[in-house]
Amino acid sequence: MDSGIKFRNDGHVKEMQAPKKKFDLLIKLLKASLTTTNGRQEPSHNGFSEGDRAMAQNRVSPDIQAGRLPADQYADNFDDLHAPFDRHEAVVEADRCYFCYDAPCQTACPTSIDIPMFIRQISTGNANGAAKTIFDQNILGGMCARVCPTETLCEEVCVREAAEGKPVKIGQLQRYATDHFLETVEQHPYERAAPTGKTVAIVGAGPAGLSCAHALARNGHEVTIFEAREKAGGLNEHGIAAYKTTDNFAQSEVDFITDIGGIAIRNGTALGRDVTLDDLVANHDAVFLGMGLPGVNDLGLDGDDADNCIDAVAYIEKLRQTDDLSALPVGRNIVVIGGGMTAIDVAVQTKLLGAETVTICYRRGQEQMNASEYEQEVAQTHGVTIRHWLQPQALVRNDDGDVTGITLEYTAMNGKLSGTGETVTLDADQVFKAIGQKPVEGLFGGVSLDLSGGRIFTDDDRRTSHDKVWAGGDCVAGGEDLTVVAVEDGKIAAASIHKRLTG
Amino acid sequence: MADLHTNFLGVSSPNPFWLASAPPTDKQYNVERAFEAGWGGVVWKTLGEAGPPVVNVNGPRYGAIWGPDRRLLGLNNIELITDRDLEVNLREIETVKKNWPDRAMIVSLMVPCEEDPWKNILASVAQTGADAVELNFGCPHGMSERGMGSAVGQVPEYIEMVARWCKQHSDLPVIVKLTPNITDIRKPAEAARRGGADAVSLINTINSIVSVDLDNFAPEPTIDGKGSHGGYCGPAVKPIALSMVSEIARNPETHGMPISGIGGIQTWRDAAEYIALGCGTVQVCTAAMTYGFKIVQEMIAGLEAWMDEKGHATIEDFRGMAVPNVTDWQYLNLNYVTKARINQDLCISCGRCHIACEDTSHQAITNMVDGVRKFEVIDEECVGCNLCVNVCPVDDCITMEQISGTDPRTGKPIDPDYGNWTEHPNNPSVQREAAE
Numbered sequence: 001m002d003s004g005i006k007f008r009n010d011g012h013v014k015e016m017q018a019p020k021k022k023f024d025l026l027i028k029l030l031k032a033s034l035t036t037t038n039g040r041q042e043p044s045h046n047g048f049s050e051g052d053r054a055m056a057q058n059r060v061s062p063d064i065q066a067g068r069l070p071a072d073q074y075a076d077n078f079d080d081l082h083a084p085f086d087r088h089e090a091v092v093e094a095d096r097c098y099f100c101y102d103a104p105c106q107t108a109c110p111t112s113i114d115i116p117m118f119i120r121q122i123s124t125g126n127a128n129g130a131a132k133t134i135f136d137q138n139i140l141g142g143m144c145a146r147v148c149p150t151e152t153l154c155e156e157v158c159v160r161e162a163a164e165g166k167p168v169k170i171g172q173l174q175r176y177a178t179d180h181f182l183e184t185v186e187q188h189p190y191e192r193a194a195p196t197g198k199t200v201a202i203v204g205a206g207p208a209g210l211s212c213a214h215a216l217a218r219n220g221h222e223v224t225i226f227e228a229r230e231k232a233g234g235l236n237e238h239g240i241a242a243y244k245t246t247d248n249f250a251q252s253e254v255d256f257i258t259d260i261g262g263i264a265i266r267n268g269t270a271l272g273r274d275v276t277l278d279d280l281v282a283n284h285d286a287v288f289l290g291m292g293l294p295g296v297n298d299l300g301l302d303g304d305d306a307d308n309c310i311d312a313v314a315y316i317e318k319l320r321q322t323d324d325l326s327a328l329p330v331g332r333n334i335v336v337i338g339g340g341m342t343a344i345d346v347a348v349q350t351k352l353l354g355a356e357t358v359t360i361c362y363r364r365g366q367e368q369m370n371a372s373e374y375e376q377e378v379a380q381t382h383g384v385t386i387r388h389w390l391q392p393q394a395l396v397r398n399d400d401g402d403v404t405g406i407t408l409e410y411t412a413m414n415g416k417l418s419g420t421g422e423t424v425t426l427d428a429d430q431v432f433k434a435i436g437q438k439p440v441e442g443l444f445g446g447v448s449l450d451l452s453g454g455r456i457f458t459d460d461d462r463r464t465s466h467d468k469v470w471a472g473g474d475c476v477a478g479g480e481d482l483t484v485v486a487v488e489d490g491k492i493a494a495a496s497i498h499k500r501l502t503g
Numbered sequence: 504m505a506d507l508h509t510n511f512l513g514v515s516s517p518n519p520f521w522l523a524s525a526p527p528t529d530k531q532y533n534v535e536r537a538f539e540a541g542w543g544g545v546v547w548k549t550l551g552e553a554g555p556p557v558v559n560v561n562g563p564r565y566g567a568i569w570g571p572d573r574r575l576l577g578l579n580n581i582e583l584i585t586d587r588d589l590e591v592n593l594r595e596i597e598t599v600k601k602n603w604p605d606r607a608m609i610v611s612l613m614v615p616c617e618e619d620p621w622k623n624i625l626a627s628v629a630q631t632g633a634d635a636v637e638l639n640f641g642c643p644h645g646m647s648e649r650g651m652g653s654a655v656g657q658v659p660e661y662i663e664m665v666a667r668w669c670k671q672h673s674d675l676p677v678i679v680k681l682t683p684n685i686t687d688i689r690k691p692a693e694a695a696r697r698g699g700a701d702a703v704s705l706i707n708t709i710n711s712i713v714s715v716d717l718d719n720f721a722p723e724p725t726i727d728g729k730g731s732h733g734g735y736c737g738p739a740v741k742p743i744a745l746s747m748v749s750e751i752a753r754n755p756e757t758h759g760m761p762i763s764g765i766g767g768i769q770t771w772r773d774a775a776e777y778i779a780l781g782c783g784t785v786q787v788c789t790a791a792m793t794y795g796f797k798i799v800q801e802m803i804a805g806l807e808a809w810m811d812e813k814g815h816a817t818i819e820d821f822r823g824m825a826v827p828n829v830t831d832w833q834y835l836n837l838n839y840v841t842k843a844r845i846n847q848d849l850c851i852s853c854g855r856c857h858i859a860c861e862d863t864s865h866q867a868i869t870n871m872v873d874g875v876r877k878f879e880v881i882d883e884e885c886v887g888c889n890l891c892v893n894v895c896p897v898d899d900c901i902t903m904e905q906i907s908g909t910d911p912r913t914g915k916p917i918d919p920d921y922g923n924w925t926e927h928p929n930n931p932s933v934q935r936e937a938a939e
Binding site: 091092095096098099100101102104123159160163 | 571572573852854855858870896897
């Protein structure tokens with residue numbers, strides 16, 4: 001059914017508007033295609049209708065193609081979700097800030113940025129001073145301005161949200177200030193203290209590690225970051241939707257941070273593979289672990305390992321690292337399993353790559369989704385369908401083992417979440433797994449660290465149970481898995497390490 | 504429906520909103536547009552004597568200060584009187600008055616402080632059919648250096664002298680426009696009355712430098728690296744003007760003298776306040792220069808609605824009603840005790856009332872109650888100062904309420920009767936009298 005592939009091309013819709021005669025055959029084929037790809041079957045007891053089986057057997061390979069869009073559309077689609085403020089917009093918005101006492105926004109910020117102060121600095125024409133106020137608390141303030149779920153942090157508690165339902169656009173203002181600094185100031189904003197002769201090893205060049213590294217380097221310590229991937233930045237570089245961090249910003253920020261000096265990054269050096277924690281502990285005065293959660297949860301279904309049953313984080317990483325989005329294959333019909341930011345990020349981006357239908361399926365209700373309401377809206381306004389109370393039951397596969405659909409069972413809360421027995425089967429050329437990441441076991445060699453729920457246990461100072469090891473970011477237990485939380489973890493750990501090394 | 508007609512010195516206009524003598528009234532084109540928009544009258548931009556017209560700078564003439572969102576709060580200018588030929592102005596005045604007979608046409612004048620120039624120009628103006636003249640004794644820049652404008656307005660004897668000439672040489676009503684650049688506004692007003700002037704208008708602009716260019720270290724507006732003080736107007740000057748108007752309205756020497764109020768009028772409410780302080784008409788400039796002539800329609804509609812709501816059929820019904828309530832501090836009732844009340848339903852928890860009170864006043868507003876962010880007034884500390892009301896961003900969220908019984912702050916009973924400083928035991932003069 002080679003011709004069927006043509007139908008599955010997005011460009012096909014335009015062809016359909018051509019004179020009827022010429023496309024009679026095509027229309028016939030289209031109808032067939034619609035039945036197979038979009039038809040909804042009444043569920044049977046085992047979740048498979050006879051129709052499902054028959055179609056699965058007859059079905060061609062999943063429709064996964066690169067270049068679904070006109071070449072010039074990719075740049076538009078993956079441009080900034082929100083255009084950055086220009087000076088006028090920034091000043092108008094800054095004027096809305098009431099300069100609150102003990103400002104709720106600042107309290108809500110995991111890194112405690114003095115938001116009223118930086119906004120006032122913007123309104124008085126001191127954007128670079130505003131940036132300095134931000135960097136004082138959060139050296140990754142530029143990235144956080146882009147990726148923070150401000151709608152559930154600072155902007156949620158803005159008094160103007162209470163007053164008129166329209167918070168000051170703090171995230172956008174923070175971006176304005178930090179961008180202004182990075183664009184206009186050559187000099188790194190901080191000076192390093194005199195060398196202390198102490199060395200610290202950091203595992204992972206993500207937000208936690210970078211934040212920790214900067215604070216330690218600033219205090220005169222020598223820092224080496226061991227990064228498993230070939231590029232620093234962690235999820236900022238690899239795991240966040242492209243339209244949130246355009247123009248290679250993650251790398252620019254890494255350069256900005258390391259500009260302070262005293263930070264060496266060894267890319268392609270993974271803990272447990274290329275270095276051991278035992279060696280790091282033995283050869284450094286302190287170690288900070290910020291390797292995130294390298295593992296990904298599987299659906300636990302037959303077919304989990306199929307080529308088109310894909311780890312969402314890995315796909316986003318591929319998307320972020322590709323030089324040519326039009327060369328990145330994407331399915332025509334997409335099902336995303338999960339309810340967090342990653343689910344949203346992969347759903348929206350596959351839509352932007354030209355997928356025809358994208359459906360997020362989440363096993364609980366809308367209120368329980370980890371993705372904020374705002375993020376859900378972003379998905380919906382991009383044409384993503386979000387379905388709730390559905391949990392994966394089985395992957396539908398063709399004779400070659402490719403996934404062609406997914407059967408989901410309806411769920412309900414009866415004291416605890418449980419399936420109702422009723423099912424629905426969705427056609428899927430790609431199924432994305434975005435149901436959480438997990439630690440990889442066995443990374444710590446001979447070093448024993450207390451864990452909590454599989455993640456590293458730390459105290460308030462981000463100290464682990466080993467007296468030379470600190471940890472922060474997604475790899476530690478507790479706290480939300482957010483960039484800004486990771487930055488704060490790194491900051492707190494650095495202060496604790498510094499105290500230990502100089503005490 | 505309320506009737507906004509005014510009769511000021513026998514000059515009638517359909518509403519009290521006149522455009523002040525300024526750029527918006529410099530020529531027929533502008534004035535007719537203003538009348539089309541609904542303005543009740545104009546004071547034509549100041550005419551000088553015949554001969555070569557004055558020249559203006561060719562660089563920037565205006566400077567400003569702004570509030571949030573670049574709302575214009577104060578404007579200053581270094582423009583001079585009209586730089587158009589006298590004959591052209593007179594011809595246009597005549598034409599406009601003919602075209603718009605129901606509107607007030609006042610002509611502003613400024614000529615050297617000698618009798619003949621005044622006599623001559625008054626004769627010319629009389630021929631145009633204009634309703635009245637306004638003597639510009641106010642402009643604080645440029646012309647004052649040539650012995651005109653505020654240079655006259657700052658010397659009561661000159662005011663009296665010129666006013667007298669004008670009354671001698673013309674049948675037209677004479678309005679003397681006062682400069683605020685003087686210590687006691689009552690003196691020039693009294694002088695105007697002594698000279699026979701029919702009315703005063705105030706305020707003219709205030710000496711000002713609105714800003715300094717920090718790159719070039721020069722006042723703004725900057726002309727080729729230099730700046731000069733200009734005349735300041737706009738919303739920022741309204742409180743100064745209201746006070747000066749009230750001084751003239753309640754001064755026994757000038758009480759009852761017709762006043763045309765000027766200074767920062769932007770809305771119907773501003774105008775009503777001027778009228779409540781005794782003004783028969785109001786003059787507007789900055790608001791028009793900011794938003795265009797259409798704003799008069801808001802002023803008219805707003806004033807009518809308020810008058811209807813309050814049952815004032817005409818302007819005269821409420822004109823001057825606030826004058827008796829302007830008094831000296833020493834007569835204020837010291838037994839009137841108020842406390843701030845915060846409406847928790849309206850409070851958005853910005854905390855500005857707390858920090859203002861905590862840092863700069865009386866530590867009378869909480870920031871935390873039972874471990875929760877909450878702003879409540881501590882009556883034991885509250886002196887009723889009203890600062891919290893003024894810094895609160897939400898209208899009507901904090902109000903001042905009178906209390907009776909015992910004042911929790913002093914622990915003393917509140918005297919229900921009126922009592923002021925003149926009879927207060929702490930007043931040294933009262934003690935002295937008691938001792939004698």
